[in-house]
Amino acid sequence: MQKKNKKSLRIFKQLSAITPGGVNSPFRSFHEMEIPTLIFVKGKGSKVWDIDGSCYLDYLGAWGPAILGHAHPQVIQEAGKAIKNSPVLGVSTPWELEMALLVQKAFPSMEMIRFVNSGAEAVEAAVRLARGGTKRSLLVRFEGGYHGHGDSVLWSYGPEEHRSPKEVGVPEGMAEKTVCIPFNDFHALEEIFKKRGEEIAGLLVEPVTGSMGVILPLPGFLQQCRKLTSQYGAVLIFDEVLTGFRVAFGGAQERFGVRADLTCLGKILGGGFPAGAYGGGEKLMEKLAPYGPVYQAGTFSGNPVTMRAGAAVLRLLSKPGVYKKLEKKTKTLLSGIKEAALTKGIPVQTPYAGSLFSILFSEQPVSNFQDSLKIDVKQYILFFQKMLKNEILFPPSASDAAVVSLAHTESEIENTIKIFSQIW
Ligand SMILES: Cc1ncc(COP(=O)(O)O)c(C=O)c1O
Secondary structure: OOOOOHHHHHHHHHHHHHOHHHOOOHHHOOHHHOOOOOOEEEEEEOEEEEOOOOEEEEOOHHHOOOOOOEOOHHHHHHHHHHHHOOOOOOOOOHHHHHHHHHHHHHOOOOOEEEEEOOHHHHHHHHHHHHHHHHOOOEEEEEOOOOOOOOHHHHOOOHHHHHOOHHHHOOOHHHHHOEEEEOOOOHHHHHHHHHHHHHHEEEEEEOOOEOEOEOEOOOOOHHHHHHHHHHHHOOEEEEEOOOOEOOOEOOHHHHHHOOOOOEEEEEHHHHOOOOOEEEEEOHHHHOOEOOOOOEOOOOOOOOOHHHHHHHHHHHHHHOOOOHHHHHHHHHHHHHHHHHHHHHHHOOOOEOOEEOOEEOOEOOOOOOOOHHHHOOOOHHHHHHHHHHHHHOOEEOOOOOOOOEEOOOOOOHHHHHHHHHHHHHOO
């Protein structure tokens, strides 16, 4: 059982006085869960520890990166070697090459690759490259998808939908250059290309969504994205920040057999260190500076710690059987939860892809943003709070994706199901 949170409460109060909301990223806040945000100090394998000594089984996985579990010894060893030789050199290193080759092996569509420091940066840069490469400016994306906090991709994200661009700090001109359509809507997709196809620089797709719940693309939907972008000369951008190395080693592109023009990566890529990457065909990528006109740069981009830690993770993930094992654990967990929920008469949807999953308290399957608004948030709050009391951590948000790691054991998963069936 969770210990008393005295230290957590004190530090969170002090943090809140100095940092907006007490957090350095809004997702971390527990405010939607109607409890103060906990303060954590350590992670190892499938567990994380808070500052008061409670040890939680972790299904948050640092919002995605921790696919091997926390602080994997081989990854820590590689990072340690890099730190010893200076964590940042600001010049080119051999580890950038090793890492680029590993990424390319997983994502053959990334003929050329640029490393950056976060998923948001990768998306921002890819969108600019799509615009520069096509000399067009309209970006089409999907309602409720999350692609980081860049101006081009923030407008019309999630519950802020009703707010004006001015209010959220996005220039109106920029907002006008972004069109949002419902995910999985073939008709809306075809209509926007029919109406404005010649203006469209890029179509930005989260091939499996995360922030509005795990939503799988309907059969043929990604293929239709591919077909229309090719037909109209627009760039198909897959935001695989969350799905890359998660839903398969080669991400959604491997799982669904669709090749993107530009791919954005992050999260798992950096072995626990800040990371992002984007890449695609040579012709487009060569439009980037230093030789091309599209500028993007970063002091810490491709730094040796991220490159070496990331390469250690990718080497481990590329071993045979890894993704089967991960998916088996996820299936066991979700079928147990579904069965327990059914027994208690609680409507729940448990969509998943590989080891990425959501527990959505909804009568109906969720296939787009409008469906996700019908999720029973109160039920999720109850679930989150009760699981936390039993030292099991899920995302502090009713619709966000959770993850299973290689470090999660069968008995930990069985115990999660047991506790889930006892909390109602
Ligand atoms: C699909 C997707 N794209 C982009 C991002 C932004 O990545 P980062 O938080 O590393 O900037 C996220 C983060 O959750 C994401 O899930």
